[in-house]
Amino acid sequence: MLDIIKMLAETFHDQHKQLYMVGGTVRDDLLLRGQASDGDLATDARPDEIKRLVAPTHPTAVVLVGERFGTVRLHYDDSIIEITTFRSERYNPDSRKPEVCFGDSLEEDLARRDFTINALARDPLSDRIHDLFNGRRDLEDHILRAVGDEPDKRFGEDPLRLLRAVRFAAQLDFEIEAETRAAIVRQASTLQKISRERIRDEMNKLLLSPHPTKGLDLLVELGLMEWIIPEVLELKGVSQKATVGKSTKDIYAHVLRVVERSSARPVTRWGALLHDIAKPRTKSVEDNKIHFFGHEDVGAYMARDILKRLHFDREFIYHVSQVVKLHMRANAYTSDWTDGAVRRLMLDSGDVLPDLLDLSRADITSYRMDKVNRAAARVQELAERCQHLREEAERVPIKSPLDGNELMEMFGRGPGPWLRPLKDHLLGLVIDGELASDDKETATNIARQMMSEQS
Ligand code: ATP
Numbered sequence: 001m002l003d004i005i006k007m008l009a010e011t012f013h014d015q016h017k018q019l020y021m022v023g024g025t026v027r028d029d030l031l032l033r034g035q036a037s038d039g040d041l042a043t044d045a046r047p048d049e050i051k052r053l054v055a056p057t058h059p060t061a062v063v064l065v066g067e068r069f070g071t072v073r074l075h076y077d078d079s080i081i082e083i084t085t086f087r088s089e090r091y092n093p094d095s096r097k098p099e100v101c102f103g104d105s106l107e108e109d110l111a112r113r114d115f116t117i118n119a120l121a122r123d124p125l126s127d128r129i130h131d132l133f134n135g136r137r138d139l140e141d142h143i144l145r146a147v148g149d150e151p152d153k154r155f156g157e158d159p160l161r162l163l164r165a166v167r168f169a170a171q172l173d174f175e176i177e178a179e180t181r182a183a184i185v186r187q188a189s190t191l192q193k194i195s196r197e198r199i200r201d202e203m204n205k206l207l208l209s210p211h212p213t214k215g216l217d218l219l220v221e222l223g224l225m226e227w228i229i230p231e232v233l234e235l236k237g238v239s240q241k242a243t244v245g246k247s248t249k250d251i252y253a254h255v256l257r258v259v260e261r262s263s264a265r266p267v268t269r270w271g272a273l274l275h276d277i278a279k280p281r282t283k284s285v286e287d288n289k290i291h292f293f294g295h296e297d298v299g300a301y302m303a304r305d306i307l308k309r310l311h312f313d314r315e316f317i318y319h320v321s322q323v324v325k326l327h328m329r330a331n332a333y334t335s336d337w338t339d340g341a342v343r344r345l346m347l348d349s350g351d352v353l354p355d356l357l358d359l360s361r362a363d364i365t366s367y368r369m370d371k372v373n374r375a376a377a378r379v380q381e382l383a384e385r386c387q388h389l390r391e392e393a394e395r396v397p398i399k400s401p402l403d404g405n406e407l408m409e410m411f412g413r414g415p416g417p418w419l420r421p422l423k424d425h426l427l428g429l430v431i432d433g434e435l436a437s438d439d440k441e442t443a444t445n446i447a448r449q450m451m452s453e454q455s
């Protein structure tokens, strides 16, 4: 990657054009967050000039991307490099997306960037770092600070920066500097101006980061959560146990621990965040005992609603709501479950079984080690039984020995509602391990028996 960047810089230099590594590329390099994760470059050349200049370097593909095509993306064998023409600060505060204007100087380009740690540039030829806003110091001190001295204005230009601050805090485990933080609190409600898709993308990055709990806590503390998932705020102060005196963890604290304990996969993390979302709304007290009857079903609806609002795609919404809906069933697993019961859970969860098992593993936040260990062993056993049954089902598929056509032929009847109960019954027997899926003879007898009982 660095070789290609150097070669490009020489080419540009020969034509009296500037080329710098900028933004996240320089930041991650200095943080040693792996080797130059992406190659973001900035230049004073305009897009058509960029295309002309890069041609002799033989990229396999050249694509114009970005807002108003300010960015040229280059594909080389195994690296992707993006070159963007310098931009100048020009934002339309009423627009849902920032407007872009070409600029002429690196200084101008760095000044319109969001945080000091993202406003660093590096000359690939001399290796000199351009640091106009003390970004290196903030990087060393683990601080997120808005560029310039009017943070409110910066957030006003593009309110997505409110969320980016929190997302970087969660990814890098950085603290938000006091002035910047105060401005976020003041500007929180301007998040409403941002498109739901941009919010969704930031939320995904935050949830999949190494410190999702930190990010979620910040969203709540800074008043941003209200404009994203207000339902999460309901979890605060709602206790799970009726014990008086000793302060018990609220559901919010429980949920955050579950998120942190779960695997960093989108469906799992969102499932973890939303699995108990309906507990406040379903809470009831009876004989000094607290219940949350049906919270998994109400929660599945709420999850669908929340994710729809954030414009997630249908499949993702379905998957997360399935995890929420089924989480109590997975949690209720005990060794005496029949293979049929395990198979039914597998069939009902389908693609999300791994996410469901992972959530179940994470959904034990007791401080008593013996409890945690016992529960973990239970989930492990369930996972192993699922694995075993899956292998078995690969050899002998789980299906009714007689399909619809065979049943219609057998009884000399056309398609109709009479078929469904027969098929369901036969399939149920196979799931429960009481009928082999290739045992047509027994299935025929059972079907005949059922039909004769009906008439
Ligand atoms: P990552 O790619 O890990 O998400 P990044 O910092 O590279 O982090 P990008 O969205 O790729 O983020 O943006 C590249 C650079 O562009 C940033 O480092 C920052 O300098 C600038 N930038 C991106 N979005 C904004 C914004 N909304 N406002 C101001 N500057 C921005």
Ligand code: MG
Binding pocket: 024, 025, 038, 040
């Ligand atoms: Mg980037």
